[in-house]
Amino acid sequence: MASTTASVDLPVSPDAVWKLIGGFGSLPDWLAYIPESELGEGGRTRRLTNQDGGVIVERLLAFDHAARSYxxxxxxxxxxxxAYRSTLSVHEVSGIPDASRVEWSGTFTPAGVSEREAEELFHTIYADGLAELERTVRS
Known part of the structure; x- marks a missing residue:
């Protein structure tokens, strides 16, 4: 099984960041690559449409509002x-008031590509998404 993680530190409180990204249907609020998110099954699934019209269907496995993670x-x-499984979480930055660290991590089994290629693909997706989140909170 392959895995990757990306993170970004933001000059915004964890609660403020979680308010922006913590909803399972909130990707369009901060990620331009996903302009559309439709929740289903009482909020347990989301049907995402990317900028190219491609569809991604995801299922919420765990949600912890207090820990700011899903x-x-x-x-x-x-x-x-x-076998893709991913976690998006927001943490306090020790010793720095009103700062947060957002971490996006995933595990998966490559299918038709090498482990390195799959890890690079998702690392790029996570890092680019977090860079976009940083631009959003700084604007």
């Missing part, structure tokens, strides 16, 4: 992986 699995996507 975990989800991909059920349908144009990615070369199976």
């Amino acid at each position: 975990t989800y699995a991909i059920e349908q996507a144009p990615f070369p992986v199976t």
Whole structure:
């Protein structure tokens, strides 16, 4: 199984960041690559449409508002992986008031590509998404 993690430190309180990104349907609020998110099954699934019209269906596996974290699995996507599981979380930065660290991590099994290629793909997705989040909170 392959894995990758990306993180970003932001000059915004963890609660403020979580308010922006903590909703399972909130990706369009901070990630331009996903302009559309439709929740289903009482908020347990989301059907995402990317900028190219591609569809990604994900299932919420765990949600912890107090810990500012949620975990989800991909059920349908144009990615070369199976058994995908990812967590998005917001943490306090020790010793720095009103700062937060956002971490996006995932595990998956490559399908038709090498482990390195799959890890690079998702690391790029996570890092680019977090860079976009940083631009959003700084504007």
